[in-house]
Amino acid sequence: MEGYTASELMSIVAMQGFAGISLFSVLLLMALGLAIIFGQMGVINMAHGEFMTIGAYTTFLLSSMAGEFGLVDYYFPVAIIVSFLVAFGVGYLTEWALIRHLYARPLDTLLATWGLSLMLQQIFRTVFGAREVSPAMPGWLQGSWQPTDAIDIPINGLFVLGLTVLLTTAVLYYLYKSRSGVKMRATTQNRMMAGAVGINTKRVDRFTFALGCGIAGVAGAAFTTIASTGPTTGSLYIVDTFMVVVFGGAASLFGTIASAFAIAEAQSIMEFFMSGSMAKVLTLLFVVGVLMIRPEGLFSVKVRK
Amino acid sequence: MSSDTDFLLAIEDLTVSFDGFKAVDGLNFYLDEDELHVIIGPNGAGKTTVLDMICGKTPATSGSIKFRNQELTKLSEHKIVHAGVGRKFQNPSIYENLSVLENLEISFPRGHGVFGALMFKRDEQVVRRVEEIAEEINLKDELHTQAGLLSHGQKQWLEIGMLLIQDPQLLMLDEPVAGMSVKERQDTAHLLRRICKGRAVLVIEHDMEFVKSIAHKVTVLHQGKILAAGDMDHVQSDPRVIEVYLGH
Amino acid sequence: MNFFMQRMMGGKEGAVAFVIIAAVILVLFPLFLDIFRLNLVGKYLTYAFVAVGLVMCWGYGGILSLGQGVFFGLGGYAMAMFLKLEASSPEATAIQSTPGIPDFMDWNQITALPWFWEPFNSLPLTIIAVLVVPTIFAFFIGVAMFKRRVGGVYFAIITQAIALILTVLIVGQQGYTGGINGITDLRTLLGWDIRDDSAKYILYFVNAILLLGVIMIGRFVITSKLGRLLVAMRDREDRVRFSGYDVSAFKIFVFCLAAMFSAIGGAMFTLQVGFMSPSFVGIVPSIEMVIFAAVGGRMSLIGAVYGTLLVSFGKTYFSEVAPELWLFMMGALFIAVVMAFPNGLAGIYQKHRSKVIALGRRLCARVPFCPTYRVGAPRPSES
Numbered sequence: 001m002e003g004y005t006a007s008e009l010m011s012i013v014a015m016q017g018f019a020g021i022s023l024f025s026v027l028l029l030m031a032l033g034l035a036i037i038f039g040q041m042g043v044i045n046m047a048h049g050e051f052m053t054i055g056a057y058t059t060f061l062l063s064s065m066a067g068e069f070g071l072v073d074y075y076f077p078v079a080i081i082v083s084f085l086v087a088f089g090v091g092y093l094t095e096w097a098l099i100r101h102l103y104a105r106p107l108d109t110l111l112a113t114w115g116l117s118l119m120l121q122q123i124f125r126t127v128f129g130a131r132e133v134s135p136a137m138p139g140w141l142q143g144s145w146q147p148t149d150a151i152d153i154p155i156n157g158l159f160v161l162g163l164t165v166l167l168t169t170a171v172l173y174y175l176y177k178s179r180s181g182v183k184m185r186a187t188t189q190n191r192m193m194a195g196a197v198g199i200n201t202k203r204v205d206r207f208t209f210a211l212g213c214g215i216a217g218v219a220g221a222a223f224t225t226i227a228s229t230g231p232t233t234g235s236l237y238i239v240d241t242f243m244v245v246v247f248g249g250a251a252s253l254f255g256t257i258a259s260a261f262a263i264a265e266a267q268s269i270m271e272f273f274m275s276g277s278m279a280k281v282l283t284l285l286f287v288v289g290v291l292m293i294r295p296e297g298l299f300s301v302k303v304r305k
Numbered sequence: 306m307s308s309d310t311d312f313l314l315a316i317e318d319l320t321v322s323f324d325g326f327k328a329v330d331g332l333n334f335y336l337d338e339d340e341l342h343v344i345i346g347p348n349g350a351g352k353t354t355v356l357d358m359i360c361g362k363t364p365a366t367s368g369s370i371k372f373r374n375q376e377l378t379k380l381s382e383h384k385i386v387h388a389g390v391g392r393k394f395q396n397p398s399i400y401e402n403l404s405v406l407e408n409l410e411i412s413f414p415r416g417h418g419v420f421g422a423l424m425f426k427r428d429e430q431v432v433r434r435v436e437e438i439a440e441e442i443n444l445k446d447e448l449h450t451q452a453g454l455l456s457h458g459q460k461q462w463l464e465i466g467m468l469l470i471q472d473p474q475l476l477m478l479d480e481p482v483a484g485m486s487v488k489e490r491q492d493t494a495h496l497l498r499r500i501c502k503g504r505a506v507l508v509i510e511h512d513m514e515f516v517k518s519i520a521h522k523v524t525v526l527h528q529g530k531i532l533a534a535g536d537m538d539h540v541q542s543d544p545r546v547i548e549v550y551l552g553h
Numbered sequence: 554m555n556f557f558m559q560r561m562m563g564g565k566e567g568a569v570a571f572v573i574i575a576a577v578i579l580v581l582f583p584l585f586l587d588i589f590r591l592n593l594v595g596k597y598l599t600y601a602f603v604a605v606g607l608v609m610c611w612g613y614g615g616i617l618s619l620g621q622g623v624f625f626g627l628g629g630y631a632m633a634m635f636l637k638l639e640a641s642s643p644e645a646t647a648i649q650s651t652p653g654i655p656d657f658m659d660w661n662q663i664t665a666l667p668w669f670w671e672p673f674n675s676l677p678l679t680i681i682a683v684l685v686v687p688t689i690f691a692f693f694i695g696v697a698m699f700k701r702r703v704g705g706v707y708f709a710i711i712t713q714a715i716a717l718i719l720t721v722l723i724v725g726q727q728g729y730t731g732g733i734n735g736i737t738d739l740r741t742l743l744g745w746d747i748r749d750d751s752a753k754y755i756l757y758f759v760n761a762i763l764l765l766g767v768i769m770i771g772r773f774v775i776t777s778k779l780g781r782l783l784v785a786m787r788d789r790e791d792r793v794r795f796s797g798y799d800v801s802a803f804k805i806f807v808f809c810l811a812a813m814f815s816a817i818g819g820a821m822f823t824l825q826v827g828f829m830s831p832s833f834v835g836i837v838p839s840i841e842m843v844i845f846a847a848v849g850g851r852m853s854l855i856g857a858v859y860g861t862l863l864v865s866f867g868k869t870y871f872s873e874v875a876p877e878l879w880l881f882m883m884g885a886l887f888i889a890v891v892m893a894f895p896n897g898l899a900g901i902y903q904k905h906r907s908k909v910i911a912l913g914r915r916l917c918a919r920v921p922f923c924p925t926y927r928v929g930a931p932r933p934s935e936s
Contacts, residue, residue, distance in 0.1 A: 044706050101892060106706050107617045108891045111847065114840055115887025122880040239717045239836065242710045277725025284718045288711060292697035295707060360795060386797035398792040400785045411785060412796045416778055419806045422798075425778035464792075471797065 012272055015152065020268030022157045022226050025164040028260040029219030030237055031244040032171050032253075037212035038242070039250040040188045041205065043099055044110040047117035048241065049234025051213040054090060054120070055083035055220025056229040057128060063135030063224075073138045080163070080221045087217025091210035099209055100202070117235060124231035132230040141225055156225040163222050167215065172253060184208050240284075247287050249297030259298055263287065310371065313338045313505050314359070314475055319368035321358060328354045330529035332368070336475070341501040343508045343516045346526035347549060352509045353395065355526070356477050359507075360392040361385045372475060383417070391473035395480050397460035401453030405444055405463060408452050409435045412467035434470060441499070442466040443492060458489035462496070469500060476500065477507045482515050494518050525549070567772065569913075574768075574855050578761045588750045595757040595825045597865035598764055600625075602818025604845040604857035605764075605771055606811030611843070612851035613775055614807045615787030616704065619839050620712030621815050623719050624687040626834030628816025630723075630730075631686060633829035634670060635679040636739035636747075656738070661728030670729075676743060683820040684813060691812030695805035702801075713836055720835035735830025739823065747824055760821045764858070767814050771854045774810065783807060844883075847890045850899025859898055 004012065030052055037045050045051075059079040066075035094116065102109040137156070144154045175181040186194040187204045195201045223229065244263055248255030263283055270279035291297070314336035321329045329351045336342055344352050357363035359370055361382040370377040377385055400408050413434065416425035439445045442462040447455065452463060461481055468476055481497070482490045490512070497506060497519050510516050516523060516537065523540045525532040533543040540546055582594050603621045610616045643653040651664045658666075672678040694715065698708055723730045731737070739747070746752060774780055786793045786800055794800050823829045832838065841864075849860025864886070871879040894900060902909060 042706075044709075098888065098892070105891075107611075107615075107709065108895070110617070110619075110706065110709060111840075111843065112888050112891040115884040115891070118880050118884030118887065120884075122877065122884065125880075126877060239710075239714055243714055246707065246710060275725055277721045281718055281722045281725065284714055284721075288714050288718070291707075291711060292701070292703075295698075295701050295703040362791070362795075381799070382794045383797050383799045386795060392795045394791070394795075398789055400789060400792070402784065402788065403781065407781060411778065411781060411793075414797060417797055417799075419779065419802050422779035422782055422803070423774065423777045467792075467796065 011148075013269060016269045016272045017265060018153050018157060019271075020265040021161050023268055024261050024264035025157075025160040026219065026223055026226070026237065027240060027244050027264050028164050028257060029167065029222055030216055030241040031248075031256050031260050032168060033212040033215035033219065034241050034245050035212075035248075035250075035253055035256045036171070036175075036215070037209055038245055039253070039256070040184065041208055042106060042188075043103070043209065044106055044113065045099075045209075045212070046110055046114040046238060047094070047120060048113075048213075048216055049236070049238040050117045050120040050124075051087045051091060051216035051234070052220040052223060052237070053124060053229060053231070053234035054087045055217030056224050056233065057124065057133075057220070058083040058086045058217065059221040059224045060128075060133050060135045060229060067136050072136045073140065076138055076141070076221075079135075080218055083217040083221040084214045085217075087220070088210045088214030091213025092206060094213070095206045095209040100205065103205075117238075121231045121235065128231070130231060132228040132233075134228040135224050137225065160222045160225055163218075167218060168257065171215065175253065180204075180207075243284065243287050246291060247297055249299040252297070252299040255297060255299030310335070310374065312336060312371075313340075313373060314507075315369075315371045316355075316359075317369050317371075319355075319358065319365055319370060321354060321363060321366045327529050329358065332529070332531065334524065334531070336505045336507065338474075338505055339501060339503065341497060341506045341508070341519055341521045342524065343510055343520040343522070344524050344526055345510065345513075345516060346532070349528075350526040351529040352526050353479055354529075356392060356479055356507070356509065359385075359475075359477065360390055386471065386473075387417070389474035391468035391471055391476045393461075393464050393468060393476075393478045393481060395483070397457065397464050399452045399460055399463050399467070401451070403452055404449050405439065405452055405455070406435055406448045408463055409438055409466055409470055412470045414471045438466045438470045441469065442496065458485040458493075461485065462493070465496070465500075474504050475507065476504060479509045480511065481508060482510065482512055490515055570855050571765075571768070571772075574858055575765055578764070578858075579758070583754070583757070588753055591757055592753050592825060593869065594862070595753070595760050596822060597862055598760055598858070599818040599822040599825065600842055600845060600865065601764055601858045601861040602767055602821070603811075603815040603842040604849060604861045605767055605854050606814035607843060607846040608849075608851060608854050608857045609771055609775065609783075610804075610807045610811040611846065612853075613780060613783040613787070614804060615783075616804055616808060617709045617843070618712045618808065618811070619709045619836065619843065620716040621811065621842050622834045622836075622839035623712075623716050624691060624812040624815035625819035625822070625838070625842075626719065626723075626829070626831070627687040627690065628683045628819030629823045629829040629833060630736065630819075631673065631679055631682040631816075632820040632823040633736040633739060634673040635676060636742060636823065637736050638666075638670065638673055639742070640738060640740045655731070655736070657731045657734070657736075658728055663728045667729055683816050687816035687819075688809050688813045691809045692805060695808045696801075699801035699804040699808075704804075713839070716834065716836050716839050720831045723831045723834065731830075733831060735828055735832075737828040737830075739827045742824065748827060753825065756821070756825050760825060763817060763821065767817065768854050768858070770810075771814075774807070775854070779803060779806075841883075844887055844890065846897075848886065848897050850897030850902075852896065853899030856897055856899035856902075863898070 030048065033051070034045065034048050037043050037048070062075050062079045062082060063072065066072050098112050098116065099109060102112060141156045141159055144152050145158065146152050175185065183194070183199050184204055187199055187201045191201055220229075223233070240263070244260045245256055247263065248257070248259035266286070267279050267283045270282060312335045316332055316334040319329055319332040320327060332355065344355065346352050354363060358365050359377065361377065361380060365378045368378075372388060372390060375388055377388070377390070380388065400411065403411070410427060410431060413431055416422045436445065436448070439448055442465060444459060444463060444466065447459065452460065455463060465478065465481065482493050485493060494515065497508070500506065508519070520537055522535065523537050524534040525540055525546050527549050532549060533540050533546050578598065582591060586594060603625050607618070607621060610618060637655045641653060641655045646652045646654070646656065646659070649656065649659040651659055654663065654666050672682060694712070698711065703711070724733045727733070741747060747756065775783070782793060782798065782803055786803060790800055819829070819833070822833070845861040845864050846857045847860070848864050849856030849858065868879060868883070871882060890897060896903070
């Protein structure tokens with residue numbers, strides 16, 4: 001790190017730190033859905049990345065339609081909601097067709113959802129082509145904010161961060177404060193008992209899975225503002241997302257937030273000092289190393305077995 | 306560390322806490338050879354936890370468990386088994402896809418290492434021992450039956466047999482007669498009386514009639530502590546025990 | 554000796570299945586396929602090493618590794634490094650700014666052979682590296698994970714992450730590894746040209762015989778008490794532990810064995826195909842190899858070979874005819890095999906076993922030398 005003055009280093013940390021915030025947002029948005037599906041239900045959804053891609057393509061389609069009517073500045077909030085609904089719907093169907101038959105066989109769920117992810121990728125390729133696409137960006141998402149001369153923070157990054165905070169709060173509120181969130185947690189913690197007190201556990205399962213997928217759809221909509229989307233975009237993030245959830249401690253949503261932050265920041269700040277691939281290798285190695293020493297992840301819930 | 310004792314099993318100041326909740330709290334407990342000891346107590350008293358700690362499934366927070374003057378709290382589970390401790394679980398835990406013979410054979414104390422297991426052969430000695438145990442647990446005619454097809458009571462016996470074949474010095478049984486018919490209970494009582502010769506047997510049981518028919522000594526656990534100990538009559542007339550079982 | 558033979562063959566029915574697969578690989582394919590296609594089959598059979606390993610650790614042990622490509626790749630790269638050094642003699646690379654080192658190093662301004670390439674100047678050391686490096690790597694992963702009782706989906710996810718790490722590392726460090734293109738342009742093994750047809754024939758047979766050997770070793774393991782213990786552990790881990798077994802030791806053993814099998818496959822891949830690249834190391838190939846084992850039947854060693862061949866043939870055929878369809882079919886295959894045929898081809902065979910055997914007997918009766926074999930008591934644990 002020689003050759004940098006203290007203030008230069010500060011600026012680097014600030015800007016790379018902010019670049020990390022964008023990655024943090026994407027990882028957390030994807031991980032939120034997965035934390036519900038994997039952390040709460042214990043289902044391995046290898047197609048989770050494709051649900052994000054569904055959201056991204058939905059946003060792209062809406063932006064094309066908005067473009068024709070000259071509504072580019074206004075479509076985005078609608079796109080977020082529609083992305084959620086589309087991904088939610090596909091998730092609902094997936095649970096009905098696949099997942100519900102495999103609750104007792106987690107490893108088989110993994111293989112089946114991997115198959116689903118391949119099929120979805122091929123559908124994306126056939127429909128949208130192999131080239132990456134980007135929706136038209138509303139004017140208010142462009143440009144950047146410059147608190148000092150050396151620091152330059154893009155607006156879209158701030159927007160995604162805001163969206164992430166909002167969605168995280170909503171998910172936390174839903175899980176811990178709402179009635180249906182309580183039903184969901186009751187079902188995942190003690191299925192028999194939940195059934196016995198009159199909760200329709202099958203419906204809760206389906207809704208929970210679909211909800212996780214819907215959140216991934218929102219992640220996809222947010223993703224379009226910072227990068228372009230291709231058929232395999234989702235699969236690029238799937239392993240990282242799983243690492244985020246496992247690293248944080250599968251049952252802990254706060255752990256997921258903390259670990260998304262740690263992983264994203266570690267990677268972005270290191271990226272400035274070495275190649276991106278080495279930064280990724282070191283970050284993942286660190287995470288795997290920690291998991292080998294502490295398999296339950298950073299934050300875990302102790303229970304008497 | 307406590308000094309050596311003449312007891313087969315000596316538990317001293319044993320405590321385990323889960324996030325501050327003490328499931329077992331400063332327990333002192335001693336067991337002699339040839340003793341058939343029953344632990345009773347209401348749900349959540351810490352009975353199963355005590356067995357879990359003796360066999361190494363749950364690590365102790367503090368205290369010591371000495372078995373033939375060997376400290377168990379630091380040993381891994383399979384080493385505790387090798388030291389001579391056998392454990393039956395609450396729900397019959399057998400290999401349902403294998404035959405009775407194969408179930409017993411897997412428990413035969415030979416070929417415990419990787420290489421040993423690769424080269425293990427079903428020789429005369431193994432077959433003889435398996436038949437002997439099968440006779441003991443009334444499953445002689447079922448040797449080639451798939452274990453999953455046995456009745457619930459037979460599964461319980463099979464699991465006891467799987468422990469007996471290891472010839473443990475301490476045998477721990479978690480609710481061995483749960484789900485058994487009256488006839489099966491009687492047979493089990495006979496079986497336990499036979500097998501406690503030359504070893505100690507530690508049983509957790511709820512069925513008071515059954516406890517009365519087998520126990521040499523009874524210990525009542527309540528909220529992780531010993532409430533009363535002694536023979537059945539003594540324990541049954543203890544006002545605190547009556548309070549715990551009948552009071553609120 | 555009899556003890557070993559019996560165990561490796563797994564009864565008469567097992568012996569017949571073994572003879573059939575040996576005949577298919579050693580006689581049928583060489584007789585009816587031209588050298589181009591045979592070489593292709595040889596390539597597929599190298600994946601079967603991985604699938605056989607997966608049957609043992611996933612089907613029997615319940616340990617699903619999504620990182621078997623790592624071991625395949627380590628074996629393959631070790632062999633490729635040796636062949637590359639042989640192809641990079643100072644005379645052959647005289648036009649480089651640093652002659653005597655692999656071309657991709659020269660392109661990346663590396664001026665001396667890195668230390669970890671040095672052992673690959675020697676064939677014996679290379680063969681040891683093929684067998685030992687992946688096994689030791691698997692051992693460390695196994696100790697770290699199984700001693701702490703990490704299993705199931707966590708193990709799957711972590712092995713997948715390891716596959717990703719290794720791929721990113723290989724691609725990123727192109728000066729040392731050849732990067733995304735891998736190690737290419739391999740020509741000779743101790744002066745023997747591996748690219749001409751006779752060499753391809755010989756390598757095919759070496760590979761086939763190694764694979765049959767690996768199957769026999771696998772049979773020996775799963776018909777032993779260790780094999781029964783693996784199944785027992787998969788279903789009732791605590792009971793095995795409290796019967797006095799160190800459960801982690803058995804898991805580590807079978808994981809290491811599967812890794813070594815995969816590495817042999819990888820090394821044979823490099824020899825037959827003539828290059829090695831990161832596309833055989835990462836997440837996608839690793840999980841494809843799981844589907845090979847699943848299609849064949851996760852509890853059947855020989856099924857794994859058929860599964861590998863079938864899926865690979867399918868992949869090649871459809872990639873030529875309708876490339877856009879293939880990924881879709883592959884995806885559907887994953888779902889179908891899990892939902893409808895959890896025991897794969899071997900499961901379908903088991904279902905119609907009596908009919909197949911009756912047919913086999915009738916065919917056999919017309920051949921004068923064929924012993925009419927009697928099928929012994931069915932063993933659900935081996936097919």
